[in-house]
Amino acid sequence: MSSKPAIFLASNSPRRRELLTQIGVPFTAFAPDIDETPFESESAADYVIRMAKEKAEAGWRMRNVTGENHSLLLAADTSVVANGNILGKPIDAADAMAMLSNYSGQSHEVMTAVAVTNGKQTVVENVVTSVYFRHLSETEIRQYIESGEPFDKAGGYGIQGLAALFVSHLEGSYTGVMGLPLFETGQLLAQFGYPIL
Numbered sequence: 568m569s570s571k572p573a574i575f576l577a578s579n580s581p582r583r584r585e586l587l588t589q590i591g592v593p594f595t596a597f598a599p600d601i602d603e604t605p606f607e608s609e610s611a612a613d614y615v616i617r618m619a620k621e622k623a624e625a626g627w628r629m630r631n632v633t634g635e636n637h638s639l640l641l642a643a644d645t646s647v648v649a650n651g652n653i654l655g656k657p658i659d660a661a662d663a664m665a666m667l668s669n670y671s672g673q674s675h676e677v678m679t680a681v682a683v684t685n686g687k688q689t690v691v692e693n694v695v696t697s698v699y700f701r702h703l704s705e706t707e708i709r710q711y712i713e714s715g716e717p718f719d720k721a722g723g724y725g726i727q728g729l730a731a732l733f734v735s736h737l738e739g740s741y742t743g744v745m746g747l748p749l750f751e752t753g754q755l756l757a758q759f760g761y762p763i764l
């Protein structure tokens with residue numbers, strides 16, 4: 568395998584770090600702090616695209632804190648959309664209960680927007696996945712919340728964890744649901760001339 572140049576990853580998410588490692592892209596990670604409040608009546612798609620772009624551009628401005636000098640930076644944002652509502656990370660057990668009850672026996676959408684910038688140009692792609700949950704009893708939801716898994720995750724579940732027991736199938740990108748759609752990430756990096764293989 569050829570040695571690839573490192574990039575900046577503007578993210579605190581352990582999933583995004585693991586996923587970028589999976590495709591062999593070396594990175595320097597740090598996380599810019601941005602205001603993640605949706606605008607009034609902003610659509611979910613517009614919201615995740617705006618968040619990914621803001622994380623990327625704020626990250627680019629503060630890249631010097633790392634002491635490194637790479638030519639590309641990647642950021643992403645994930646939201647779950649159920650019954651028209653944008654769901655971020657649950658604030659407490661009751662919030663997680665409300666989110667998970669929404670998914671039972673139905674499908675919902677997970678959107679992950681990925682942004683790549685070189686400081687002059689930022690390109691963003693939003694990857695939308697439909698996720699189908701089997702019916703969940705109140706006891707199962709309570710047990711799942713007790714596992715602690717919902718709390719640091721958009722929409723209150725981790726498909727890569729115990730929630731694998733709930734997802735019967737999906738249409739779209741499994742890695743997109745986890746927080747970084749790898750196929751589209753590779754395509755975006757290649758668009759900037761990055762040697763993906």
Ligand SMILES: Cc1cn([C@H]2C[C@H](O)[C@@H](COP(=O)(O)OP(=O)(O)OP(=O)(O)O)O2)c(=O)[nH]c1=O
Nearest residue numbers: 578579580644645720721724725726744745746
């Ligand atoms: C739906 C779902 C989300 N998640 C995680 C992925 C992300 O870590 C998180 C989405 O939250 P985000 O708010 O997109 O990202 P973040 O705050 O964790 O990280 P960053 O520093 O990049 O802004 O939810 C899973 O791990 N599995 C899942 O099945």
